[in-house]
Amino acid sequence: MPANTKNKGAKFSLDTLTHQEYKNIAQKHEPARSIFKNCVLAFLIGGGICFIGQAIQLGFMTWFDMSVKEAGSPTVAVLIIISVILTCLGVYDKIAQVAGAGTAVPVTGFANSMCSAALEHKAEGYVLGVGANMFKLAGSVIVFGTVAAFFVGLVYAILGLEGVHHP
Secondary structure (H helix, E strand, O other): OOOOOEOOOOOOEOOOOOHHHHHHHHHHHOOOOOHHHHHHHHHHHHHHHHHHHHHHHHHHHHHOOOOHHHHHHHHHHHHHHHHHHHHHOOHHHHHHHHHHHHHHOHHHHHHHHHHHHHHHOHHHOHHHHHHHHOOHHHHHHHHHHHHHHHHHHHHHHHHOOOOOOOO
């Protein structure tokens, strides 16, 4: 719609609509959200993802006679695979619409963000599309984690802390 078009029947003109007026109009038409309901759904679904992860870890410990430490890596790998498959099938996004922040559980949310970016840019080719764009969203998480780890390590080095040692 051209900028100089007048909206018939409305009390405003698109050429004279200020940012604040637009914001007010948008807020009037935005559906009401129940914060309590969203928090409960995020808690339940996020907790469900963690419960599934715990069940997978216990499965590795039981069926393959692994210790807690040994079962950690394959559990993470299985959760990543499940997240990527659900993202490719479009199921993860539907779960995220209901759960909101509950699907941002670090491992599955990170895998979903990388897979979504890769799928979105697949048509541009594997190198310039998938390879170049896969870390757009996830890259900031990687950078933040690396910088935070550096500063925590620096504090530990300055204070002479050696960390926790397990026998």
